[in-house]
Amino acid sequence: MSELQTIKCYLTQVPATLLKLLNIDPPLDTIPEPIESILNMYQGIERISINLIDNFGLFEITYLKPQFMIANSEVMLLLSTKNPYTLGVLHQLVYGGFEIEPNGFHLLKEINTAGKTSCLIGRKKDLERYDGGTKSIPKDTDMSTWVESAKAINTHDLSWMHYLDFENLHKQQQQLKQRTPEDLIEKLINRTDKWILSNYKQLRENSLMIIIGDHGRVKLDLEYSGKIAQWREASVPIAILIKK
Numbered sequence: 001m002s003e004l005q006t007i008k009c010y011l012t013q014v015p016a017t018l019l020k021l022l023n024i025d026p027p028l029d030t031i032p033e034p035i036e037s038i039l040n041m042y043q044g045i046e047r048i049s050i051n052l053i054d055n056f057g058l059f060e061i062t063y064l065k066p067q068f069m070i071a072n073s074e075v076m077l078l079l080s081t082k083n084p085y086t087l088g089v090l091h092q093l094v095y096g097g098f099e100i101e102p103n104g105f106h107l108l109k110e111i112n113t114a115g116k117t118s119c120l121i122g123r124k125k126d127l128e129r130y131d132g133g134t135k136s137i138p139k140d141t142d143m144s145t146w147v148e149s150a151k152a153i154n155t156h157d158l159s160w161m162h163y164l165d166f167e168n169l170h171k172q173q174q175q176l177k178q179r180t181p182e183d184l185i186e187k188l189i190n191r192t193d194k195w196i197l198s199n200y201k202q203l204r205e206n207s208l209m210i211i212i213g214d215h216g217r218v219k220l221d222l223e224y225s226g227k228i229a230q231w232r233e234a235s236v237p238i239a240i241l242i243k244k
Contacts, residue, residue: 004076009035011081011089011237014212015096015107021045021208022157024114030103031096041075042243046206049153051196052093052122054086054164055185056213058238064186066193068200069211069240077239079212084237086164087126089214094130108134111158119152121145122162142188146195154204163192164216200244207244213237 016026016034021042026034058078061069081092091098094107108118109132120131122145124138137152139145142163152159200209214237 004073006076006078007035007037008078008080011079011092012097014079014093014239018048018107018158019110021048022111022116024111024116026110027103027105030105035077038075038241042208042241044206045208047154047156047204047208048158049199049203049207049209050158050160051192051209051211052089052160052162053189053192053211053213055216056189057084057215058236060185060189060213061238061240064189066189068193068197072200072242073240074243075241077241079237079239081237084215086214086216089212089237090126090130094132106132108132108158116157118158118160119156120160121148121152123164126162142192149199150202153199153202200242203244205244209242209244210239211242212239
């Protein structure tokens with residue numbers, strides 16, 4: 001991880017960055033400016049594939065070391081935000097801030113208005129809240145989201161998959177008194193890492209894969225102790241970038 005280039009930026013800079021990478025001029029009077037170093041690094045991108053993973057951040061990637069992400073990541077963005085939790089992160093990525101469509105801005109609508117296509121795959125409730133009427137495909141489980149992703153990643157300019165099984169599985173296993181949340185997070189991240197590797201192999205050239213991690217739906221009381229607990233407490237959302 002020491003060799004991986006890291007860039008500190010604001011989460012709200014990501015929407016303008018995505019638009020510029022797709023050769024769309026963002027409304028900079030409405031949303032924050034893009035991350036210039038990323039634009040310089042990834043010119044000529046034809047499509048972007050986003051994987052949003054709940055309960056995944058700086059702590060998890062450095063402590064759990066998912067194999068594909070660690071081996072192939074070129075840049076890691078440390079995303080500064082006042083709200084690192086799932087709905088807060090979704091809100092900032094879609095609207096470029098904490099308002100709802102300030103001056104009419106909506107990331108997916110902006111992409112579609114420019115004549116490009118997007119597809120958002122995830123849980124129905126989240127899609128109803130954030131797709132803004134753009135193409136979205138509701139799926140009940142991460143497995144079905146991943147299966148659907150294979151159809152979307154090369155057929156849209158922006159494909160966006162949301163992996164969020166942790167909360168439901170955690171509740172089930174709490175009732176059965178199985179697995180600690182720490183074990184479950186590790187299992188799900190390693191599983192998703194293998195799925196993302198599969199997607200990467202399928203992606204056409206001149207594609208950019210972006211893996212974004214947030215803190216999950218709510219703050220968790222985990223059983224880490226000592227320095228490891230302090231390390232996780234200081235964790236921030238991240239985005240890691242891999243070009244195909």
